[in-house]
Amino acid sequence: MPVPTETKTEKGFDEKLLDIYNGAATTLMIAVGHRTGLFDKMAEIGAASSEHLARAATLNERYVREWLNAMTVSGIVKYDADQKIYTLPPEHAQLLIRKSGKDNLAVFAQYVSVMADVEDEIVDCFHKGGGVPYSAYKRFHEVMAEDSGQSLVPVLLETVLPLVDGLDRKLEQGIDVMDIGCGRGHALMRMAKAFPKSRFVGYDLCDDTVAFASKEAKERGLNNLSFEVRDVSALGDLEKFDFITAFDAIHDQAQPQIVLNNICKALKSTGTFLMQDIDASSNVEKNLDHPLGPFLYAVSCMHCMTVSLSQNGEGLGTMWGRETAKTYLERAGFKSVEIQKLNHDIQNCIYVAKK
Ligand SMILES: C[S@@+](CC[C@H](N)C(=O)[O-])C[C@H]1O[C@@H](n2cnc3c(N)ncnc32)[C@H](O)[C@@H]1O
Structure with missing residues (x-):
């Protein structure tokens, strides 16, 4: 060429x-x-x-x-x-x-093919606006579950949950936990197995992924865990949960601020919200040396931003960044927001938010 x-x-x-x-x-x-x-x-x-x-x-x-x-x-x-x-x-x-587990980078290569699959639809959106819905991505949930299954699930109990002081003890005693945008639900399954006295629920917009998660949880005999098809922008729960998680599930929301407001309302006053999201700046000029910069802006354009726009949403995008995320969390009513970084993960950071 x-x-x-x-x-x-x-x-x-x-x-x-x-x-x-x-x-x-x-x-x-x-x-x-x-x-x-x-x-x-x-x-x-x-x-x-x-x-x-x-x-x-x-x-x-x-x-x-x-x-x-x-x-x-x-x-x-x-x-x-x-x-x-x-x-x-x-x-x-x-x-x-x-x-190699979490060191296996081959898993991430699949996102390029997942994105290439909707190139025609994305080009159309450049002309007409709007977005490409989740249903257009044949393998997104499969690849996402494989990704989080190796990068998050194996380290969840060992390095992620300990970021919240005293959480282990509460989970052992028995508390109510909700996961927002749970996908195929493997993070919840790991927690539900480790903490049989706690009760877990996972909500996701897509019925195929919820069906997948429900079937697997049943096969694994996890009776303290359920999954529901639910749009979390219309949550309506009040002071119901002790611990709420969102793994990579806020930036592609149609209405991220409303979802965060709902999470804050659904949390008990003593509860904690743990949000894993992309570790980047909200300003492109500060992302020039980001090790995954081109990859993540492409994922944004070809997936996260467009799925939000397909629902007449805000189209926040993958690279909404730490500054915007903190502002949204504070606006939702969280008085304390700490940003933590885990050594093994160059892609994400963890927000620990309390009311
Ligand atoms: C990037 S995936 C993350 C999935 C999962 N947390 C993981 O780490 O494997 C985001 C998930 O959020 C779900 N989602 C998007 N908008 C939603 C909404 N309004 N209500 C519930 N789930 C939603 C999507 O269907 C998708 O499964």
């Missing part, structure tokens, strides 16, 4: 642009490698020819070979041309296989 000379505006920008395109294309290939289990299989069997790997993974050899070549030229896989053998170095495998 040659860049015409007259479009070169600064030295090196042409190379930068090509790097961006190569990175984007490789990201799609990483998503494919994750979904087909090819990275896991490569780490398991070690150095292998395309035939060997395809057989071990029960996949089509021609596709596997082309994928391996894409992985080779992008520097992810090493290739021995004499023996026609491919190797995934252990230090690369560490960041690409399921066994």
